[in-house]
Amino acid sequence: MLKFIHITDVHLVEQGHALYGLDPYKRLVRCLDSVIEEHSDAALCVITGDLAHVGHPDAYRQLAHALERLPMPVLPILGNHDNRENFREFFPRVPVDANGFVQYEAAIGQYRALFLDTNEPGVSYGVLCERRAQWLADRLAEDERPVLLFMHHPAFALGIRSMDRIALLDTGPFQAALSGQAHRIKHLFFGHIHRPIFGSWRGIPFSTIRGTNHQVALRLDNTAKIPGSHEPPQYSVVLLQDESVTVHVHDFLDRSERFWLGE
Numbered sequence: 001m002l003k004f005i006h007i008t009d010v011h012l013v014e015q016g017h018a019l020y021g022l023d024p025y026k027r028l029v030r031c032l033d034s035v036i037e038e039h040s041d042a043a044l045c046v047i048t049g050d051l052a053h054v055g056h057p058d059a060y061r062q063l064a065h066a067l068e069r070l071p072m073p074v075l076p077i078l079g080n081h082d083n084r085e086n087f088r089e090f091f092p093r094v095p096v097d098a099n100g101f102v103q104y105e106a107a108i109g110q111y112r113a114l115f116l117d118t119n120e121p122g123v124s125y126g127v128l129c130e131r132r133a134q135w136l137a138d139r140l141a142e143d144e145r146p147v148l149l150f151m152h153h154p155a156f157a158l159g160i161r162s163m164d165r166i167a168l169l170d171t172g173p174f175q176a177a178l179s180g181q182a183h184r185i186k187h188l189f190f191g192h193i194h195r196p197i198f199g200s201w202r203g204i205p206f207s208t209i210r211g212t213n214h215q216v217a218l219r220l221d222n223t224a225k226i227p228g229s230h231e232p233p234q235y236s237v238v239l240l241q242d243e244s245v246t247v248h249v250h251d252f253l254d255r256s257e258r259f260w261l262g263e
């Protein structure tokens, strides 16, 4: 059984600054403390975007520094709050595709993990343009391995209408890239929503979770603004076997009582 960690929406700001009354760096450190203490045997750690809140270089400097503590490789991608140039300055070893987008692949056991870049400068919605989608189509055409797909934005509506307005804007190129290949996508991991949500889309199982700093409240009515909340932060512990993908969600700051059942 192979284990990896999924973290999302870290939203780091300049050192010492607060975001919605919390220190995103301290929150990240608490998250990494938990990963190191409880899941240091994980094979790798994926962070699905919004690494920084306004893409400030100091956020990426802090992130690179904080991640040095992890004993496993870290595979980050970009969210709408990120700045590609600033990210690449502090993460020069993260691969990019031929067009400079932060899209790359990694082998996770028998699975082929594909990482997509849906960042579009200056906007909150996601973009997977023809060039980026072609990269995905080319990778999917290369072999028949089962695929785990990672991206920041969801490509379909989740029912939180304030967030649905800033999902992937034009899903055409993405859907075209997946045409005839959806059965090979064994799980889709994304961020952006700052809430735990699970389901399937076109037969592809998906999961997304809360961020490490601030969250989005469960409001399904059509609010003009995004409803924020300080519900507990999370990360996922994902277990891979030949025939299963299992996603455990960990509220890593929860300190409610632990005890043995049946006594």
Ligand SMILES: [Fe+2]
Binding pocket: 009, 011, 049, 050, 079, 081, 192, 193, 194, 211
């Ligand atoms: Fe976010």
